[in-house]
Amino acid sequence: GIQVEQSPPDLILQEGANSTLRCNFSDSVNNLQWFHQNPWGQLINLFYIPSGTKQNGRLSATTVATERYSLLYISSSQTTDSGVYFCAGNTGGSYIPTFGRGTSLIVHP
Amino acid sequence: DGGITQSPKYLFRKEGQNVTLSCEQNLNHDAMYWYRQDPGQGLRLIYYSQIVNDFQKGDIAEGYSVSREKKESFPLTVTSAQKNPTAFYLCASRSTGRRDIQYFGAGTRLSVL
Numbered sequence A: 001g002i003q004v005e006q007s008p009p010d011l012i013l014q015e016g017a018n019s020t021l022r023c024n025f026s027d028s029v030n031n032l033q034w035f036h037q038n039p040w041g042q043l044i045n046l047f048y049i050p051s052g053t054k055q056n057g058r059l060s061a062t063t064v065a066t067e068r069y070s071l072l073y074i075s076s077s078q079t080t081d082s083g084v085y086f087c088a089g090n091t092g093g094s095y096i097p098t099f100g101r102g103t104s105l106i107v108h109p
Numbered sequence B: 001d002g003g004i005t006q007s008p009k010y011l012f013r014k015e016g017q018n019v020t021l022s023c024e025q026n027l028n029h030d031a032m033y034w035y036r037q038d039p040g041q042g043l044r045l046i047y048y049s050q051i052v053n054d055f056q057k058g059d060i061a062e063g064y065s066v067s068r069e070k071k072e073s074f075p076l077t078v079t080s081a082q083k084n085p086t087a088f089y090l091c092a093s094r095s096t097g098r099r100d101i102q103y104f105g106a107g108t109r110l111s112v113l
Helices: none
Strands: A004-007 A010-014 A019-025 A030-037 A043-048 A052-056 A059-064 A069-074 A083-090 A103-108 B004-007 B010-013 B019-025 B031-037 B043-051 B054-057 B064-066 B076-078 B087-094 B102-104 B108-112
Touching: A004 A083, A010 A019, A019 A030, A019 A083, A019 A103, A030 A069, A043 A052, A043 A059, A043 B102, A069 A083, B004 B087, B010 B019, B019 B031, B019 B087, B019 B108, B043 B064
Parallel strands: A010 A103, B010 B108
Antiparallel strands: A004 A019, A019 A069, A030 A043, A030 A083, A052 A059, A059 A069, A083 A103, B004 B019, B019 B076, B031 B043, B031 B087, B043 B054, B064 B076, B087 B102, B087 B108
16 A cells, blocks of 8 residues: 655644645555544544645645645644644545544644 | 534443444445544554445454444444454545545544443
């Protein structure tokens, strides 16, 4: 199966700071998603982004499919952004997404 | 509201006991999944089902069983053979078609008494 590498593994920010999270894939993927796992454990869909760039408020994501990576940008971070961010994708005809190990983000007030 | 409902939120298991975690979706999705998450770790796939009456083992199926008798429902049983069941369990379903998107329930925390 494919390998999914997320970086950095941990990130601590002061409220208002910007950050970039990265996801590298060992093979071409489709159906790439970014999730935020809140402190209660729920995974919230952030972006479905197999290629290109999307924005949703303070969050945006860019996937460069030919180079097998995706970036998640968080601007003007808030304490409610704290949690773990996962990326996931699947290859070819597979119905099983492979998840990265996540980036744990703590935003201090 | 459309979504995935997992119950209960918290569950305690005694030694030697089987327990069943419920997962119901009203999104009309064919595919459903069960994941296990241990503290500070990523998600590991237990079982998945692409269609009613069919399911496949994931990476860590030992000690678990599932059924898929209805499209809406994909219950997970943690059997007594699972010696380390304490974990957070997440159920997901997946839309198919032009956009292949996975959605998650709120999870069930299982602990051993």
